[in-house]
Amino acid sequence: MVRELIVKDGHVLGVKTGMGLEIKAKSVVLTNGTFLNGIIHIGEKQFGGGRTGESAAKGITEQLISLGFEAGRMKTGTPPRVDGRSLDYSRMEIQYGDEQPEKFSYSDETKPLEKQHSCWITYTNKEVHETLETGFDRSPMFNGRIQGLGPRYCPSIEDKINRFSERERHQIFVEPEGWNTVEIYVNGFSTSLPEDVQYKAMRKIAGFEHAKMFRPGYAIEYDFFPPTQLKLTLETQLIENLYFAGQINGTTGYEEAASQGLIAGINAIRKVREEEAFILKRSEAYIGVLIDDLITKGTEEPYRMFTSRAEFRLLLRQDNADLRLTEKGYAIGLASHERYEAMNNKKKQTKRLIHDLTQKKVTPDEVNDKLTGIGTAEIREKITVDKLLKRPQLGLDAIATLTTDLADYLSKFSKEVREQAEIQVKYDSYIEKEQQMVEKINQMENFKIPMQFDYLAVPALSAEGKQKLHKIRPETLGQASRISGVSPADVSILTVYLGR
């Protein structure tokens, strides 16, 4: 276990382990998760730990504070795990996977599932809530023993009952933990109430009458470091070559953690080699939105990603992440050559298909019967296929049924290319609007502010603006404009000052 960082003259030089071993490095990435001074709570019981059965990490927070860092406290929780063999699934709704399952990776290395596991849905009820309430006086959340702020969007069941007392039931997702395990994750029932209360209340849920509990739910409190202390590369402002990523920055969730780790890892090695910083813009990726939000606005409660946090949602789609990012990943030596080729191929094919759709024409005689059958208006004269594709009732799959010529032609393209072309044609005016907005704001986003810029020496800035800018040290004018407390007038003043 790492106990301490080796720091000299504002540079990190390595780590010291619990046994006193010193290991040297040019850069260090801290991703301690929920382990820093972690305390686990179950009812009135509390003990040190980073996760159930694992010990907490001590010393690092204290050292960082002594180096000038600000630290805070957050909490999160997890539900009980139960024995799937003890549940009555006939009393729950079954939830199947997609009929045509897809997958995450753009590479051929993985395949979609052929056989899937189902999940189930059930609900709490009044009796469950009343039973839970009998434990509220012993709840660490309500009697003040837990100080940290929890995730608003993933609250414990006691929080839900307390905050939404008018709701008579809450949804529970019953999720198997794997192929060869009987363990079940009771999603929606996160709790830190005493074990006996958890058990009694859980058994009043439909289908859980005879449930056997493997492990109780618990809450965990841990240290985090307000992320406004970082640069957009996730390097700390105070200590050179020291990076923070993941839950230590006040986020919650695997995906949020993983993406920060990726960006920190990339930048750590690039800085060692004196290469340029790798930063994704808000208009390029959710990862860019995530990091910009953290660094610019900080977070008071565990931060998780939502589509509403992104202003360019229509550009940041799940179907085009490769078109947006694989070239960048390839340029820095992370994405493989095959990936890059595959992306280029998809791009080329999509372009070709879209072009052809604007050229290919169909006549009323050829397609009107079919169009009526699909439930969309007939055409009066010859039109190009892309115009038809813009109709809400028509996708490329339906268009392929119109003529054998179209069917033959479309069958030459992969499912991914067809989907990509369809989206780009259907939404082209919206996509273009967002792109124009991006170009407009990019003037501000590309306007760099030197890291050492002395805001305190600019008398015209508002007092609050000056203070916030000095603390957060934005890297671009765009980032400066998003800091709360920095007024549009402050931004104009900066523009003038920096333009000189």
Place this chain on the structure above:
Amino acid sequence: MFSEYDVIVVGAGHAGCEAAHAAATMGGKVLLCTMNMNTIAQMSCNPAMGGVAKGQIVREIDALGGMSGIISDKSMIQFRMLNRSKGPAMWSPRTQNDRMRFAEEWRLDS
């Protein structure tokens, strides 16, 4: 005396594993330090990846050359595209995963 590393990553959760994998793939000499070899890439909470907005992030990690997408695929037990009935900006992939296999795949692949 130990020779000097380019990058030391402290912690082998989701953040630490991606950080170490990226720096090593890019040719760095990397050390990943953790407390317990059995809990590498542990899904401490629910056995699922992705979902609304989070699924987009996993796709982005994959597009850049990170591992979370591949690991999730190799350990998934169910796949659903959430919000399919809404516009494509809202489509969000989500997998239910085999917790043991997820951690195992991370160990094997990196």
